[in-house]
Amino acid sequence: EDQVTQSPEALRLQEGESSSLNCSYTVSGLRGLFWYRQDPGKGPEFLFTLYSAGEEKEKERLKATLTKKESFLHITAPKPEDSATYLCAGGGYGQNFVFGPGTRLSVLP
Template sequence: EDQVTQSPEALRLQEGESSSLNCSYTVSGLRGLFWYRQDPGKGPEFLFTLYSAGEEKEKERLKATLTKKESFLHITAPKPEDSATYLCAGLSGGSYIPTFGRGTSLIVHP
């Protein structure tokens, strides 16, 4: 059974304090690893899709990386507006349906 585990569940940072969110996955024949940002009361907003180990993608202060067992979302010098829940999901080779993690709730204090 495919599994995606995100850690930590919650993270509090000071503005400018860089950190990383972890997404560990057990997905057979990974076809894609996805990161979304979700603001309270809103739908998830697509950030990145990673396809193979070693791949990296960047957007503003966010950088996503992928290994054979986990993905990291690195946040460099975060700002309060980066506060959100970040969701990770993995899609296996034999499925139409991604497996989602429970998310990491990030709060960045000014």
């Protein structure tokens, strides 16, 4: 069965304290690994797509990387406005996505 897990469940950082979020996946025929940011009460906002092991994507303080079993979202020198829930999802056969439960990030000033 296809599955995506994320760790940690919640993460509290001080402003400027870099860290990484983990996404582990077992998705048959993975066709893409997606990262989203979700603010409370809103829909997920697309961040990155990674298609093959070794690929990296960057956007401001965020960098996403992909291996054959995991993806990492690295956050460098975070700011309070980076506080959100970060979701990863695997796209497998067919058109569906398998979402992880998310990591709730809090960045304290």
